[in-house]
Amino acid sequence: MAKPHVTLEVGNDGVAVISMSNPPVNALALPIITGLKEKFDEAARRNDVQAIVLTGKHGKFSGGFDISVMQKVHQTGDVSLVPDVSVDLVVNTIEACFAAVEGLALGGGLELAMGCHARVVAPKTQLGLPELTLGIIPGFGGTQRLPRLTGLSKAIEMMLSSKPITSEEGMKLGLVDVIVSSQELLKVSRQWALDIKARHKPWMRSLYRTDKIGSLSEARKLLKAARQQAKKTAPNLPQHQACLDVIEEGVVHGGYNGVLKEAKVFKELVISDTSKGLIHVFFAQRATSKVPNVTDVGLKSRQIKKVAVIGGGLMGSGIATALIMSNIYVVLKEINSEYLLKGIKMIEANVRGLVTRGKLLQDKADKALSMLKGVLDYSEFRDVDMVIELSSDEIYNLFIVLLNPAHIMPLLEIVRTDKTSAQVILDLMTVGKSIKKVPVVVGNCTGFAVNRTFFPYTQGAHILVNLGVDVFRIDRVISDFGLPMGPLQLQDLAGYGVAVAVGKEFANAFPDRTFLSPLVELLIKSGRNGKNNGKGYYIYEKGSKPKPDPSVIPIIEESRRLTNIMPNGKSISVTDQEIVNMILFPVVNEACRVLDEGVVVRASDLDIASVLGMSFPAYRGGIVFWADMVGSEHIYTSLKKWSQLYGDFFKPSRYLEERASKGMLLSAPASASRSRM
Numbered sequence: 001m002a003k004p005h006v007t008l009e010v011g012n013d014g015v016a017v018i019s020m021s022n023p024p025v026n027a028l029a030l031p032i033i034t035g036l037k038e039k040f041d042e043a044a045r046r047n048d049v050q051a052i053v054l055t056g057k058h059g060k061f062s063g064g065f066d067i068s069v070m071q072k073v074h075q076t077g078d079v080s081l082v083p084d085v086s087v088d089l090v091v092n093t094i095e096a097c098f099a100a101v102e103g104l105a106l107g108g109g110l111e112l113a114m115g116c117h118a119r120v121v122a123p124k125t126q127l128g129l130p131e132l133t134l135g136i137i138p139g140f141g142g143t144q145r146l147p148r149l150t151g152l153s154k155a156i157e158m159m160l161s162s163k164p165i166t167s168e169e170g171m172k173l174g175l176v177d178v179i180v181s182s183q184e185l186l187k188v189s190r191q192w193a194l195d196i197k198a199r200h201k202p203w204m205r206s207l208y209r210t211d212k213i214g215s216l217s218e219a220r221k222l223l224k225a226a227r228q229q230a231k232k233t234a235p236n237l238p239q240h241q242a243c244l245d246v247i248e249e250g251v252v253h254g255g256y257n258g259v260l261k262e263a264k265v266f267k268e269l270v271i272s273d274t275s276k277g278l279i280h281v282f283f284a285q286r287a288t289s290k291v292p293n294v295t296d297v298g299l300k301s302r303q304i305k306k307v308a309v310i311g312g313g314l315m316g317s318g319i320a321t322a323l324i325m326s327n328i329y330v331v332l333k334e335i336n337s338e339y340l341l342k343g344i345k346m347i348e349a350n351v352r353g354l355v356t357r358g359k360l361l362q363d364k365a366d367k368a369l370s371m372l373k374g375v376l377d378y379s380e381f382r383d384v385d386m387v388i389e390l391s392s393d394e395i396y397n398l399f400i401v402l403l404n405p406a407h408i409m410p411l412l413e414i415v416r417t418d419k420t421s422a423q424v425i426l427d428l429m430t431v432g433k434s435i436k437k438v439p440v441v442v443g444n445c446t447g448f449a450v451n452r453t454f455f456p457y458t459q460g461a462h463i464l465v466n467l468g469v470d471v472f473r474i475d476r477v478i479s480d481f482g483l484p485m486g487p488l489q490l491q492d493l494a495g496y497g498v499a500v501a502v503g504k505e506f507a508n509a510f511p512d513r514t515f516l517s518p519l520v521e522l523l524i525k526s527g528r529n530g531k532n533n534g535k536g537y538y539i540y541e542k543g544s545k546p547k548p549d550p551s552v553i554p555i556i557e558e559s560r561r562l563t564n565i566m567p568n569g570k571s572i573s574v575t576d577q578e579i580v581n582m583i584l585f586p587v588v589n590e591a592c593r594v595l596d597e598g599v600v601v602r603a604s605d606l607d608i609a610s611v612l613g614m615s616f617p618a619y620r621g622g623i624v625f626w627a628d629m630v631g632s633e634h635i636y637t638s639l640k641k642w643s644q645l646y647g648d649f650f651k652p653s654r655y656l657e658e659r660a661s662k663g664m665l666l667s668a669p670a671s672a673s674r675s676r677m
């Protein structure tokens with residue numbers, strides 16, 4: 001592959017076209033930034049250059065600053081690896097040129113384009129500043145220029161949500177000056193550049209505009225509302241408040257001062273734990289697409305247009321929903337018309353639910369439902385490209401595992417056994433991606449990757465409850481840590497039937513480390529079934545948030561009497577941090593076993609599985625990454641202490657012990673010989 005480079009071509013019209021080339025997305029790698037500086041200098045020196053157009057090769061402007069540079073900063077702690085671009089390049093140099101943009105201009109890419117005098121953009125181009133998803137803020141002047149081009153309110157929305165807009169919306173907002181076809185992009189850009197140079201069109205230095213910012217009091221009102229909103233929606237994410245502070249600096253003290261503050265805050269955030277976690281997740285998610293002996297052996301995935309799904313239960317209908325929504329025909333097979341009708345109704349309800357929640361347009365919903373056909377025999381299977389069998393999967397030595405609800409949960413576990421062909425895995429990965437899931441290839445074991453790793457999660461909570469810790473405190477502490485809800489509320493949500501069935505399965509598979517809590521059975525006996533019947537640890541009423549139910553306390557006390565594990569019959573006293581650790585260190589311990597047995601290809605796959613399958617906070621980088629940040633030695637000594645006090649549930653695994661004693665990262669590659677795949 002060609003190295004990242006920047007070219008300069010000067011036409012007879014006197015326009016220099018500076019092009020960035022770094023496939024696949026023209027990320028602004030260090031050689032690109034150096035190349036840009038050199039080519040701009042060269043263009044400024046040359047007498048034959050009248051005007052400059054900046055563009056990207058391969059149909060894309062730029063996907064932004066090279067994120068791997070920030071990963072290097074995390075590995076080395078050397079923040080000086082991030083070049084000074086915002087003042088040095090954008091303010092001092094690029095402001096004299098014109099951007100010809102197509103495909104995408106994200107992050108630093110859009111910031112370069114905004115630094116230019118005008119933006120000539122191809123249709124359907126994605127324009128956005130997604131930096132906050134990486135734990136940082138825009139660092140090439142974006143926090144200052146976007147509000148000045150689109151208005152403060154829209155700019156705040158774009159940065160805080162990280163969602164891109166299209167060129168068409170950008171045109172309405174003032175971010176885009178003109179939309180032209182991709183074929184005409186360069187021609188029109190050259191003409192614009194010459195027109196502006198000749199003063200036929202006005203010069204626009206976006207950094208110094210004030211017309212869209214509004215009055216200081218209006219701006220402060222907007223920023224205050226955004227701060228309050230961010231406190232609620234992103235309580236553990238420092239970059240949101242920091243971004244608003246930097247925007248405010250520019251509003252109060254002018255764009256240039258805003259740029260200076262932005263550069264300073266960017267460098268502080270880039271070394272934050274949040275950025276480390278989120279950037280790890282960015283690359284970890286992409287690494288799941290690289291599966292040894294599947295994606296590196298020259299195979300091509302087959303096109304899957306029609307899939308037969310056998311079984312229209314909860315899982316089957318969820319999978320069928322996901323498939324039809326991605327334009328894949330589905331033949332849904334059931335054993336009788338009653339079940340078939342039920343399955344179809346469930347799919348219709350899934351699709352309607354998405355329309356009601358504003359996630360799908362009605363015409364797309366109609367189109368999706370038209371791709372579904374229910375059948376009672378196999379005659380329609382003639383021309384299907386794939387059959388997904390949900391009841392007796394073992395026959396095929398292949399499983400796919402989706403967590404409920406299957407059409408919403410983003411993770412797809414593809415379970416590979418020694419008889420599964422690489423081609424089938426590859427085809428499934430492709431289908432998985434086309435139904436907008438993230439496929440992770442895993443080995444076969446009870447619970448597969450996610451449920452196996454997280455089986456101690458609820459059990460740890462039950463031990464704590466039986467040791468006398470308040471149920472609602474446990475849930476609060478875990479949601480403050482960053483999971484969407486605590487383990488007991490999660491149990492309410494899943495229903496107690498699931499808890500009993502899953503509990504039995506794990507008790508059989510791992511009797512040495514299963515804590516048998518009588519609590520769920522007691523709750524069922526008292527007529528509770530969690531959210532399903534409105535009564536669990538919490539009371540569920542339509543339209544209001546779950547409320548802790550004080551009448552559950554006597555049931556919990558009964559459970560404590562039965563288990564009798566409180567030391568001297570007294571509740572243990574623990575800090576909030578200890579609650580987090582007593583629940584999550586056993587999960588890390590199980591993750592170690594999963595790594596040791598080679599159930600996942602690499603540790604970062606388990607991070608992605610935990611983030612997408614359990615909603616483990618992405619800004620903590622996933623379960624293994626978080627554990628390595630905490631340190632294996634601390635986890636090991638804590639577990640060892642608790643195992644002596646409270647039993648084998650906490651007993652450290654061999655893998656953890658070994659790594660802790662050697663001071664090794666848990667994520668360092670495990671020995672290949674133990675792989676289950």
Ligand SMILES: C[C@H](O)CC(=O)SCCNC(=O)CCNC(=O)[C@H](O)C(C)(C)COP(=O)(O)OP(=O)(O)OC[C@H]1O[C@@H](n2cnc3c(N)ncnc32)[C@H](O)[C@@H]1OP(=O)(O)O
Binds near residue numbers: 139
């Ligand atoms: C100072 C500045 O303000 C700071 C910044 O600019 S930070 C960067 C901001 N930009 C972003 O966050 C965009 C990140 N990229 C993306 O969202 C997506 O890659 C995309 C929408 C551009 C393309 O998506 P898609 O077509 O699905 O391709 P995707 O698989 O994600 O990426 C293709 C390859 O490009 C790499 N890549 C994409 N953007 C990159 C970036 N900004 N830096 C480094 N590598 C990048 C990916 O890692 C992947 O590499 P791989 O093939 O080796 O795994």
